Amino acid sequence: MTSQPAASALPTTTPLPATTSLSTATPLPAATPLPTATPLPALPPIAAQARTLIDLGLPALTGLSAAKLRTAAAALAAGGDGSAVLAVHPDLAPASLLTPLLRRSGKPGFVVVDMTDVDAFRPVDTVTVPDGPLYLVRNPDRGDEMRNWSADEALPAIRAAGRSPLLLTEGICWLLQQPEALEPGRCFMTIGSRLRRPNGRLDARTPAIWISGGTGRDGSANRGAPKVGWCWAGNRHTWLGFASCADRAGAGAQVADRAADWTRR
Numbered sequence: 726m727t728s729q730p731a732a733s734a735l736p737t738t739t740p741l742p743a744t745t746s747l748s749t750a751t752p753l754p755a756a757t758p759l760p761t762a763t764p765l766p767a768l769p770p771i772a773a774q775a776r777t778l779i780d781l782g783l784p785a786l787t788g789l790s791a792a793k794l795r796t797a798a799a800a801l802a803a804g805g806d807g808s809a810v811l812a813v814h815p816d817l818a819p820a821s822l823l824t825p826l827l828r829r830s831g832k833p834g835f836v837v838v839d840m841t842d843v844d845a846f847r848p849v850d851t852v853t854v855p856d857g858p859l860y861l862v863r864n865p866d867r868g869d870e871m872r873n874w875s876a877d878e879a880l881p882a883i884r885a886a887g888r889s890p891l892l893l894t895e896g897i898c899w900l901l902q903q904p905e906a907l908e909p910g911r912c913f914m915t916i917g918s919r920l921r922r923p924n925g926r927l928d929a930r931t932p933a934i935w936i937s938g939g940t941g942r943d944g945s946a947n948r949g950a951p952k953v954g955w956c957w958a959g960n961r962h963t964w965l966g967f968a969s970c971a972d973r974a975g976a977g978a979q980v981a982d983r984a985a986d987w988t989r990r
Contacts (some may be wrong), residue, residue: 867913933955
């Protein structure tokens with residue numbers, strides 16, 4: 726890996742509070758001690774999140790009009806605003822399209838040069854993405870307590886807590902609305918997205934979002950910028966937690982039309 730300094734709601738998932746602890750039967754390394762995390766501001770209301778996506782130019786990038794985007798967001802908000810991220814369906818806006826919209830210290834996000842297949846990382850079998858151009862990702866958490874775990878170790882703990890691992894696109898959408906969630910030493914992997922090889926096996930890489938140190942092929946101009954990269958599923962990294970959510974929710978038939986006017990494949 727490159728280096729860094731330092732459908733409808735899931736039917737069987739019960740929404741859990743952000744403070745839900747993730748546990749595992751096997752003792753695992755403790756997360757590297759860091760200063761207390763900066764308290765995150767409340768997520769904006771869904772209508773405000775929709776305005777952010779419009780202001781970022783999502784309609785022009787995807788072909789989904791601002792009016793349709795607002796309509797879809799309003800249908801979702803009608804089911805309850807709460808602590809949720811307005812996620813864009815990965816068929817409409819894949820990671821390669823969303824990443825450059827990220828900003829940190831005035832610098833745009835980028836995908837590492839050795840991840841040209843970033844959009845081939847798709848939801849794992851246990852993740853059901855609601856139909857429709859937009860959906861809600863409820864109660865996101867970056868999984869700080871699992872820093873210094875591997876993806877192979879973290880996934881069972883996430884599932885045991887009744888939560889679901891975030892997709893890469895969901896992690897990006899979260900940071901578009903709450904950029905403060907990406908902090909030095911407190912970045913995260915998004916292991917809900919994996920690449921399946923032609924032989925049926927999962928690729929050993931797992932996607933992650935962190936902050937570039939501006940070294941190597943990143944280039945000094947990218948120092949401090951949001952970075953989409955990858956890590957080996959069996960490796961541990963002290964600055965990476967494992968982002969998860971309580972559940973996902975769509976707006977039902979109101980916006981669940983999978984016609985060509987919003988899907989991108």
